[in-house]
Amino acid sequence: MILMGKFLSLLMVTIAVVSATTDDHRVTIVREPEHTSSVKWTGGSFEWPCTATKNMFKNGGRYISKNVIATRAVISKDDAIVALPRFKSGVPATLAKVSLNEKGCEANLVPYPCWSVQEEGTCSALQNAVDLYLDPQNILWVLDTGVVNTLEEPVRKCPPKVVALNVNTGKLVKTVELTGLTSPTSRLQYVVSDYSPDGRVFIYVSDAATRAILVYDVTSGRGYRVVLPQAIAAGCTRRDVLYLGLLRRSDGSTCLVFTYLSGSRLFSIRTEHLRNGSANGRVHDLGQKQRKMVILGTDNGSALFFRYEGEPDVYRWDASTSFDSRNFQLVYTSQECSLATHVIADYKRNRMRVLESNFPDYMQGTVGCGANQALTVM
Template sequence: MLNALAIILAGIIANSNVSSVPQKPIGTLYRWKQMDFVFPSPEEREIAVNNGQYVQANVIPLGVERWKSRVFVSTPRWKKGIPASLSCLPIVAEEASPPLTPYPSWDWHTADNCTGITSVFRMAIDHCGVMWVLDSGQVEAFETPRQICPPTLIAINLETDKVVGRFQIPEQFVLQDSLITNIILDSRDPQCKDLHVYISDVRRFGLTVFRVADAAFWRFSHYTFYPEPLLSNYTLHGVNFQWTDGLFGMSLGNYHLGDRPLYYHAMSSSFEFVVSTSVIRDPARVNNSTDEFKLLGESRGPIGQVSAAAVDRNGIMFFNLVLQDSIGCWDTRKEYKVENLGIVAKNNKTLVFPNDLRLDHEIPQVGWIISNRLPMYQFNLNNPDEYNYRVMFLDPVTAIANTVCQY
């Protein structure tokens, strides 16, 4: 029986019309010049195009997750004309640029009165097979931002494809101009009963915690969640832009002696920080934990901005270096300093702005990356005749071979 990585490679072989694929740490599962959807019928697609509900150039993939035979992709409603905000694709590729199948169904993306799915940034899957979807409730962020629904966590059982919970983030934790962007899960028991969800607010610099057991929320604020002014100026492939983005990337270290670390960073920053999850899992610590949030080590340097990060089962952190067309690595057992940070993949075509990065629950574990040329998309600079968006996969073990992260 083929293992997970072999299945992915088999899909690429079928896709590329070659007889073999060399073992390499990273590959592309899907790529698109522009993205399409599986509409109920060609007529409905034509209607959506004609009335502006579907503007192909405005669709961009942002978040990625994988569960068993499917890959899930989010397409936030950052501009007009995004007909669905969460979709799925098969893990075995039958074509290079497939249309997205809205998930869990079209009905969830056409519902009114905030009863469906509005605009998904990212999602995370627990080891019990529930996908926690972060619905920002905000549309047209790159045009005229409108908060049409409250930010909400939506829980979907991936075995039944049924929504099993909706949890609105309380108003007191959603500040004016908040942008709720990222989500990771902390579960420590076989039945996922002790599940906590960590949610970042990139614009108002907060960390919201959700405890599933009693549906309780609380929020931490801290100065380490803020951006660095000089790293808020970006230049990528000749495109200059300014983002004052705070707390964004989060990853969990391995569980040890009853606790585990949360590593985190602002998007517009070169520093990594750490806090014990025993602190943030305790709502009583919200106002008396300032000294618990600590600088991890050295700066990553003047182009060290990182989007997403994740730690694999062997304690290796992988992170997206957005201005370097690269994915970096760090062995969490070593000091966080420049000589201990490696590069596992670099490509100025396929890895232009690696945005999301997730590690799945499979054996062997596989990493998943979205690269999406986000700055070019924001300023309408993408060429529709070139491949702009990719779902990529990473073999964590192969990736660190011959790097400083090899153990």
């Protein structure tokens, strides 16, 4: 493990340019269908060290291609790094990269940063990567719940954590243990990171089961839970989803937008209040949702992307305007049988990309050889 001092040194080298970088760390969508392209694959087609290793994993039930599905992604230069949650058994790697320059009909998954980091039961390795976030300084934050086979018979292999990787080097720079901030009933679902005006690094994690946002000051090594008002969970089910999205305002300040899938309204809170440890009187009600809304991502500026549950249309809302359907712009429609699970920025190409799949079929176990997945330019 790299010591905290090294981590801070890495961050302080670039901290002076954070505000300039984050101002430009966003994408302007230009809808030009003739330029659209996709990287596609079915199930989990991995790049193995050798045939013997592949056979060993298959014969031992540790590799079942149809059980592999990518649900979240980030783009780094010519690669997409994808989260492959261990919803079911047989997922040999829970974090992998895919080349955006793939020329074949099936893209290969390459375990990221390497095979040894994917070992189930080894708590220094990744157990179940359910979300990831690439910050403006090219630090990748990976949320690992520590629980595998969540759609079959859930097994806790290790404590929950957030792992920070430098995507320029592939090196581990920090592991944040979350045990002290969680309970046995916690359901950790989304992670984002942010920098305070004085250069401190914070991560925010949604805990749907306890109606809370976990806040961790990486710079000082201190974390706490911010319990949200009961009003945000009105009408929600016990197994609901608590979505997070980080938005950047024109003045450089940031806020978190959040909502439960079954919740009737969308909310926000300025990150400065989260950093101060209190949400009392600080949560802002943005307005009524038309129906169940799935938050898909942001452009790292003021734009939020979302779709409605079970529907293929992806909308863009600029948070500098009121939360009103008249301000929702239709920007993408998924192919038949596919739904978007993440919208992410592709900075090299100055475009947004959509990660989509036939996720409902996967959940129902009706994907045949595996889920059809694609990273498509919006």
